[in-house]
Amino acid sequence: MGSRRRTRSRSGPGVLVLAVVLVGVGLLGAYLLGRLAVTAPQLAEGRIPPVAYEAYLAASAAAPTVTAPCAVDWTVLAGIAQVESHHGRIDPDHDLAANGDVLPPIRGAALDGTRGTEPVPDTDGGELDGDVQWDRAMGPLQFIPTTWRELGRDGNGDGVADPDNLYDAGLTAVAHLCARTPGDYGDRAQLRAALVGYNASGRYAEEVLGWVERYRTEPLADVIESPELTSPAEHPTSG
Numbered sequence: 001m002g003s004r005r006r007t008r009s010r011s012g013p014g015v016l017v018l019a020v021v022l023v024g025v026g027l028l029g030a031y032l033l034g035r036l037a038v039t040a041p042q043l044a045e046g047r048i049p050p051v052a053y054e055a056y057l058a059a060s061a062a063a064p065t066v067t068a069p070c071a072v073d074w075t076v077l078a079g080i081a082q083v084e085s086h087h088g089r090i091d092p093d094h095d096l097a098a099n100g101d102v103l104p105p106i107r108g109a110a111l112d113g114t115r116g117t118e119p120v121p122d123t124d125g126g127e128l129d130g131d132v133q134w135d136r137a138m139g140p141l142q143f144i145p146t147t148w149r150e151l152g153r154d155g156n157g158d159g160v161a162d163p164d165n166l167y168d169a170g171l172t173a174v175a176h177l178c179a180r181t182p183g184d185y186g187d188r189a190q191l192r193a194a195l196v197g198y199n200a201s202g203r204y205a206e207e208v209l210g211w212v213e214r215y216r217t218e219p220l221a222d223v224i225e226s227p228e229l230t231s232p233a234e235h236p237t238s239g
Contacts, residue, residue, distance in 0.1 A: 108137030
C-alpha cells in the first residue's frame with residue numbers, strides 16, 4: 001500500500017498549519033504537528049459537541065452494516081475526529097449544525113505537489129471538493145474524492161453520502177477501518193495498526209490513541225459539552 005504525504009494550511013483568525021500523511025487509494029488524514037492556535041477553550045480541551053457525540057454513537061451502532069464482525073467504539077471515532085478537525089470545529093470560524101453538517105465546509109490545501117505533498121490531479125471534476133485542477137481533502141474526517149467515492153456512506157439516512165456531514169463521515173470512517181484493516185479494536189495493538197492504515201504515521205496513531213483513552217476513561221460529563229448526555233449506562237463503550 002502506497003502513501004502520500006501532505007501539509008495543509010488554513011487561514012482564519014490565525015493561520016493553522018497541519019501536516020498529514022496520505023494513505024492507500026486516497027484517504028487523507030489531517031495530522032497536527034503542533035497544537036492549533038485556537039481561542040475557544042472547548043477546542044483546546046477536546047470536548048465533544050453533543051451532535052458530534054450522537055454522530056459517533058450512530059456510526060458505532062451501524063458498524064455491523066459494514067461487515068458482520070465490524071465493531072468500532074464511539075471513542076475511536078471521537079479520537080480520530082479530534083485529531084483531524086476538533087470534531088469539525090477546526091477553528092472558531094467553523095461549527096456544527098444540528099444535523100451534523102460542518103459549516104462552512106472544511107477543505108484541505110490543493111494536492112499540487114508543493115508543501116511536501118504528492119501531486120493528486122483532480123479526479124472528480126471538482127464535484128466534491130470544489131477544485132477542478134487538484135484533489136483536496138474534505139470534511140471533518142478529511143477524505144479525498146477517490147476514497148469518498150469508494151467508501152462514502154449515508155450515515156443519517158437522508159439519501160445522500162456527504163463528506164461534510166459528521167454522521168456520514170463517521171460511518172465512512174468505520175467503513176475504512178473495518179474494510180481496510182479489520183481487527184479487534186478493543187486491543188490496543190490492533191487498533192493502532194488500523195489507525196496507521198487510516199493515516200500512515202505512528203505519531204498520528206499515538207495521538208489518536210491518547211484521545212481514545214481519555215474519552216474511554218474520563219466521565220462523560222467532562223468530555224461532552226451537554227450536561228444531558230452524561231450517563232455512561234446509556235452508552236457504554238464497546239472496547
